[in-house]
Amino acid sequence: MRDFLLIGGGQIVSLIGSALTGFAMGVWVYEQTGSVTRFSLIYISALLPAILISPLAGALTDRWNRGRVIILSDIGAALSTVVIAILLLNNRLEIWHICLLNALNSVFRAFQGPAFSAAITLLVPERHLGRANGMTQTGRAIARLLSPVLAGVLLGTIGLYGIIVIDFATFVMALIPLIFVRIPDVTPDPGRKTGKKSLFHEAMYGWRYITEQSGLFGLLIFFTIANFFAGLAGVLFTPLILSFTSASVLGIILSTGSIGMLAGGLTMSIWGGPKRHIYGIFSSALGIGLCILSAGLHTYAPLFAVAAFFYYFGIPIINSCNHVIFQKKIPPDVQGRAFAMIGAIVGSSLPLAYLVAGPLVDHVFEPLMAPDGLLAGSMGQLIGTGPGRGIGLMFIIMGGFIILATLAAYSFSSLRGIEGDSEK
Incomplete structure (x- = not known):
């Protein structure tokens, strides 16, 4: 070390x-x-x-x-x-x-x-x-x-x-x-002929390697979906809080979330994660989904701070466990291409989330949750109506999607058993 x-x-x-x-x-x-x-x-x-x-x-x-x-x-x-x-x-x-x-x-x-x-x-x-x-x-x-x-x-x-x-x-x-400090060179596996036909061919080999392993491909898809909804929540977090409280309270809540992220990182640094890291991913994803969902239900700042703490606490755990699985399952001489492809695919979900967040809020959800909106008499009775409540409804839906995606991912034996001893 x-x-x-x-x-x-x-x-x-x-x-x-x-x-x-x-x-x-x-x-x-x-x-x-x-x-x-x-x-x-x-x-x-x-x-x-x-x-x-x-x-x-x-x-x-x-x-x-x-x-x-x-x-x-x-x-x-x-x-x-x-x-x-x-x-x-x-x-x-x-x-x-x-x-x-x-x-x-x-x-x-x-x-x-x-x-x-x-x-x-x-x-x-x-x-x-x-x-x-x-x-x-x-x-x-x-x-x-x-x-x-x-x-x-x-x-x-x-x-x-x-x-x-x-x-x-x-x-x-x-x-x-x-x-x-010298980082060792990597000797390619002679049994795996990736070839050097072209740079593009080698770049695509990282994608082919991942897609040929059903567990790795499933983990990539799950992580991309979760990252998209987390990105939506991230970009809408500030306007949601400012819809019912001040900028100074927003700063306190964001600082609480940063402390939670630091606590999660320190926990992983000391603990190293569960024996089966896939369970660290599933449990953290469920917790993140619940935090996002609960943030949409109320406008009580202290509860937001608690949700922000545990939301950000789970991020270092899910990211670390995800990296460990890919590092263990992908040969060292392929990891550069594989991690680059993973970063490109997962990273592309964030610009997409940023792109659709504004129109969804302004033209769909906020009008639905206006005092005279279509959902004012139903969901409005539960979470309230007016400015910010459309974003609150989005948070409930996004949190629910993450929870459902996690349960669906758990149901696939190739993903659940990605670290060996696959469960049936």
Whole structure:
């Protein structure tokens, strides 16, 4: 675990620096333009390129040493940060600069993510994979918890330029362990002829490998569906809370959720997950579904805080258990392609969720739950009517779908028994 802790620790520090810059950059763009559309473009430009290029990035990752891929990705991200700093220092930073550099950063992440996930398998004994993935999730929770608070304070003291300098320093800290710790090369299995006909052929091999294993394919489909509904809940969480309380209460509830995420990551880091990790996925998914459903039933802020805590508590557990299963079931020489394909498919559910959330709320559910809406006399008697109650109804439906999807996934023996000793 020593080598993993050195590399993983550096990556977590870098993640915190990137989260600070991302948060501060969003605030800067909104303050400069006052445009929600341009504010959204910053996040879209950071998300879509990675999804589009991931399959090819995974194929290249499997061709190269994973450590070198992570180093080059970190250097590329650091250089793009330097460019932003130079433009800002010369008062020439514009929105299109940020979008372009965000897109470049997204490409580097498309390489870094699969390489790091595949490197964990090479660095960590199989019995500790759950703990290692839990530590990675803990790092993300720390970044989520600290970045809004720290960025808000730092913006008022050292400004955006100072935050970018800190981000660059964290990139350097992430590179140092990678220079001294070598991630082993992977020898392809001679019994499996993937061929090198073309980069596209190799990229698609990750998809074919997953689809040929019914359990892995079922897990991918289930995870994508759950991620879509969780994405809908994530993007609508803020407007739902603001429909009945203040922004300060929203901040408290979101902070409570971040604490829950940190607690879940620490739990996985110490515990490592259940013996059958698929049960960790099913139980966490059921809990997440119940939290989303319960959030739609009421407008009582303390109960929202409890739901947010347990919702985010389950996310590191379900993510860690999911990673462990894929790391155990997929050969190391295929993991770059497989993780890239998984990231592209699961990741594509989020832009879709963001795309449909607004129209569904504005044109379907909010009108249904208006005081004179079609459902005012039925569901309105249970959850109330007026602003935000249409979103509440969506939460009930989304939570119900996640619960039903989990029960349906459990009914498939190939998925339930994915880790061996398949149950009939």
